[in-house]
Amino acid sequence: MKILHTGDWHIGKRLNGVDLIEDQQFILEQLIEYMEENPVDMVVVAGDVFDRSNPSQAALKLVNEYLYRINIEKGIPVLAISGNHDSRxxxxYGSYWFEKSAYHMRTSLSGITTPVVVGGHHFYMVPHLDVLEAKVFFDDESIRTHHDVYRRITEEIADAMDPGAYNVLVGHMFISEGKASDSERPLSVGLSEEVGTELFDAFDLVLLGHLHHPFAITHEKIFYSGSLLKYSFSEVKQPKGFRVVETGEVTKCRFKPLECRRDLVHYQGTFDEVINEAVTFEDSRAYFKFELAGMETVNDPMAKLKMLYPNTLELRPVKKEHEAVQSTVDAHRSSDAEIFESFIETVHGEAPTDYQKQIFNTYFKGDADETDSD
Amino acid sequence: MKILHTGDWHIGKRLNGVDLIEDQQFILEQLIEYMEENPVDMVVVAGDVFDRSNPSQAALKLVNEYLYRINIEKGIPVLAISGNHDSRxxxxYGSYWFEKSAYHMRTSLSGITTPVVVGGHHFYMVPHLDVLEAKVFFDDESIRTHHDVYRRITEEIADAMDPGAYNVLVGHMFISEGKASDSERPLSVGLSEEVGTELFDAFDLVLLGHLHHPFAITHEKIFYSGSLLKYSFSEVKQPKGFRVVETGEVTKCRFKPLECRRDLVHYQGTFDEVINEAVTFEDSRAYFKFELAGMETVNDPMAKLKMLYPNTLELRPVKKEHEAVQSTVDAHRSSDAEIFESFIETVHGEAPTDYQKQIFNTYFKGDADETDSD
Structure with missing residues (x-):
């Protein structure tokens, strides 16, 4: 059985105010083309279909259109769950009708132990959850972390599952590769979203969304599809595409990269070399983030850059050496004032003024004064 | 063939800030109960399914749930169109899948001349339109009023229709009973939404939404279902329910009133008689609008009323005699200052202060000064 695994579509996403809907349509069109040339038996969309709980009309239309083409036109079963960006x-809405066309949308915990069966495989669909709602749903006060949430869920499913079947979990969560021990984990109560891989031993395959890097984890049976596109400048070096999983005697999983409409480019250098085209870029219509030195005396550098690169989304003065050092400040060994100074430098690119320091000190007094503060 | 005709559900509507969703669920439950006891062959929802283009989660859930019960659980075909309150x-969203279960949702002009055929009858589904979009869609500059819009649409449909079939138009518009002549109509260009009944001669039946009164028009083949509930205090005297149309040799159309969860009550009288319970009301939990005299010396009259009638939504001092007269002020014969004074009296219940008059005169100088103003 051939499963196309995708997720984190984030339809309707805007990057620095720019609507990516045309880029999204472009990439979905390629997904369709792939399926035309390489028939698959089903499609898994592992959450974050939309970017916002209240998607735009264009976003609704795009999702409606492409899921129609996959599910109704091509007759391919679709399994989808809600991610943290989706409104459940x-x-x-409409899922009762979708169900009748083998488009299975799951947005709640109820019925979580009942698999959707496609091609003889059992798919357990786990929408994105937060700690509080899992605690309430299971009436279990011991649930305090995301790891606890998924421990409870995987236990419930494992109790109900047919161990003889091929069992797949579809989820939207942050799996941590490091085998964190229980003694380490409580340190991150209420902060960490990390879920340990050891919870998924009972499953034959785990298809995930949430992390945007398709190789966020290297595991023999746990996979992220990665996001459809590069959705932030921290993702510029990540390949984007989807996965094709072939189940059988041995499960084979391959990543298929897709060609995007416009790439994301993050360039660090000097303003002069860019504006004089001493350095050039493959696609002048790409989405650029420039971090440039030598802009101190340039009037409206952004406008000048946009004449060459109209889709420049971000421009910053290049970071100075010492800033990179400062950003690794050890919070445990620094005073509040030092952390504040380092923060301001990192964010604004220059040290706080004496006046800013004075304001900070007025409100966040040093350790010695703590008992006096109100 | 038995058609249940409903519309103007306005799910998610809030009345003076109060969420009516429980009232809406109550009434939809009765609609379902009716169908259980009196099977119908199809359901027509004539627009304004939701109250807002961006409905709440609870509103989405309610519509999803009840249309599921009608269409999938009971297997009744549903024909629905978008109204002016709906986001198309x-x-x-989901309409491709709905279509496969004989739930036909129409939100656009494309394909408007292709009927949905149910039980041998031809249904032409016309979503709510504004003048501009019809003008663009038909590329017809002569379209300047709502009447023009529907003249063009009904002409297009009449050209394409099978005159031998039973032809039904489902729409969401403001039909005017008076047979306005063309010489009168241009007076209201750009203002009036009125559409003349004469446009619908080619149809055997016209099922409408938009006007909330089920008897907004008396016509042998044109009917409004009216809204599901009383959605404003101007509707307190209107019956609310749905229509059952039986087609055959002779088309029979009956209005079926429904019992609401809480009535809307508009009471005019004195504060004393209400607070001393000299006057009482059938349901103390109804939604009240009080217009009362004798509140001048009462401290927080709203709080006092709410102790007796917790769902009091509106409280105003009773209108004085002269206000009713003032509200009919003839704008053509009054000065700007007179119109302003009348407006303030109508809205605030008392004449403007000298200071307010002075501010008004500063900005809106009298006719004589008009050329000097900037």
């Missing part, structure tokens, strides 16, 4: 009610 | 893309 919105994604659930 | 939102209502259209």
């Amino acid at each position: 009610s919105r994604l659930d | 893309s939102r209502l259209d």
Whole structure:
């Protein structure tokens, strides 16, 4: 059985104010083309279908259109879950009708132990959850971390599952590769979203969304599809595409990269070399983030850059050496004032003024004064 | 063939800030109960399914749930169109899948001349339109009023229709009973939404939404279902329910009133008689609008009323005699200052202060000064 695994579509996403809907349509079109040339038996969309709980009309239309082409035109079963960016009610709207066409949308915990069966495989669909709602749903006060949430869920499913079947979990969560021990984990109560891989031993395959890097984890049976596109400048070096999983005697999983409409480029250098085209870029219509030195005396550098690179989204003065050092400040060994100074330098690119320091000190007094503060 | 005709559900509507969703669920439950006891062959929802283009999660859930019960659980074909309150893309979301279960949702002009055929009858589905979009769609500059819009649409449909079939138009518009002549109509260009009944001669039946009164028009083949509930205090005297149309040799159309969860009550009288319970009301939990005299010396009259009638939504001092007269002020014969004074009296219940008059005169100088103003 051939499963196309995708997720984190984030339809309707804007990057620095720029609507990516045309880029998204471009990439979905390629997904369709792939399926035309390489028939698959089903499609898994592992959450974050939309970027916002209240998607735009164009976003709704795009999702409606492409899921129609996959599910109704091509007759391919679709399994989808809600991610943390989706509104559950919105994604659930129409799901009774979808179900009749083998388009299975799951947005709630109820019925989580009942698999969707496609091609003889059992798919357990786990929408994105937060700690509080899992605690309430299971009426279990011991649930305090995301790891606890998924421990409870995987236990419930494992109790109900047929161990003889091929069992797949579809989820939207942050799996941590490091085998964190229980003694380490409580350190991150209420902060960390990390879920340990050891919870998924009972499953034959785990298809995930949430992390945007398709190789966020290297595991023999746990996979992220990665996001459809590069959705932030921290993702510029990540390949984007989807996965094709072939189940059988041995499960084979391959990543298929897709060609995007416009790449994301993050360039660090000097303003002069860019504006004089001493350095050139493959696609002048790409989405650029420039970090440039030598802009101190340039009037409106952004406008000048946009004449060459109209889709320049971000421009910053290049970071100075010492800033990179400062950003690794050890919070445990620094005073509040030092952390504040380092923060301001990192954010603004220059040290706080004496006046800023004075304001900070007025409100966040040093350790010695702590008992006096109100 | 038995058609249940409903419309103007306005799910998610809030009345003076109060969420009516429980009232809406209550009434939809009765609609379902009716169908259980009196099977119908199809359901027509004539627009304004939701109250807002961006409905709440609870509103989405309610519509999803009840249309599921009608269409999938009971297997009754549903024909629905978008009204002026609906977002088309939102209502259209999922429509490809709905279509496969004989739930036909129409939100656009394309394909308007292709009927949905149910039980041998031809249904032409006309979503709510504004003048501009019809003008663009038909590329017809002569379209300047709502009447023009529907003249063009009904002509297009009449050209394409099978005159031998039973032809039904489902629409969401403001039909005017008076047979306005063309010489009168241009007076209201750009203002009036009125559409003349004469446009619908080619149809056997016209099922409408938009006007909330089920008897907004008396016509042998044109009917409004009216809204599901009383959605404003101007509707307190209107019956609310749905229509059952039986087609055959002779088309029979009956209005079926429904019992609401809480009535809307508009009471005019004195504060004393209400607070001393000299006057009482059938349901103390109804939604009240009080217009009362004798509140001048009462401290927080709203709080006092709410102790007796917790769902009091509105409280105003009773209108004085002269206000009713003032509200009919003839704008053509009054000065700007007179119109302003009348407006303030109508809105605030008392004449403007000298200071307010002075501010008004500063900005809106009298006719004589008009050329000097900037």
